[in-house]
Amino acid sequence: xxxxxxxxxxxxxxxxxxxxxxxxxxxGHNTVSWYQQALGQGPQFIFQYYREEENGRGNFPPRFSxxxxxxxxxELNVNALELDDSALxxxxxxxxxxxxxxxxxxxxxxxxxxxxL
Amino acid sequence: xxQVEQSPPDLILQEGANSTLRxxxxxxxxxxxxxxxxxxxxxxxxxxxxxxxxxxGRLSATTVAxxxxxxxxxxxxxxxxxxxxxxxxxxxxGNQFYFGTGTSLTVIP
Numbered sequence: 001x002x003x004x005x006x007x008x009x010x011x012x013x014x015x016x017x018x019x020x021x022x023x024x025x026x027x028g029h030n031t032v033s034w035y036q037q038a039l040g041q042g043p044q045f046i047f048q049y050y051r052e053e054e055n056g057r058g059n060f061p062p063r064f065s066x067x068x069x070x071x072x073x074x075e076l077n078v079n080a081l082e083l084d085d086s087a088l089x090x091x092x093x094x095x096x097x098x099x100x101x102x103x104x105x106x107x108x109x110x111x112x113x114x115x116x117l
Numbered sequence: 118x119x120q121v122e123q124s125p126p127d128l129i130l131q132e133g134a135n136s137t138l139r140x141x142x143x144x145x146x147x148x149x150x151x152x153x154x155x156x157x158x159x160x161x162x163x164x165x166x167x168x169x170x171x172x173x174g175r176l177s178a179t180t181v182a183x184x185x186x187x188x189x190x191x192x193x194x195x196x197x198x199x200x201x202x203x204x205x206x207x208x209x210x211g212n213q214f215y216f217g218t219g220t221s222l223t224v225i226p
Contacts, residue, residue: 042216056212
């Protein structure tokens, strides 16, 4: 039990649609990151939010966007879904010491498995 | 970004055997974690170990930051140890974790 939850567990969408995935972080964690994990690969960093602002982004297009809320919840939004967006989406929360500060242990949610048809 | 390589990519063990998993990284880091991913996709943190040695039951880990590698030791393996093991590093900005390629472990009874 990591204290991080995600919803929904599974989701099926069709190409071109939009999707919102949700994450609830551990209480007190000021940082949430989202990852995409394709089958057979390691997680790939999408972006990170620190105190409700994006402060790091991986190599993903702008149609991947997010929000972080004061109540330790966050969202990942994906517009104009493509077949290659089919993957396990993971969120992770941690406590970060300052804007460019070091971080402690990262805790992952169980993931949302997205299938795009 | 940092390149993180893990070896071996696949490992099959008889229950009770010991194993060593390796993680090499291409740049200096100040945060390194080992994770176990179960068949349902849940990533469980095993160690937060940017340097030094830690032990937790049958598992232990060592990171030699100056030589840019980390090792995960599994002793007396059990079938429940099966899954994929990842190491992940943070270069120090605290803004992005880079994951390795993973080691898929299968422990057979």
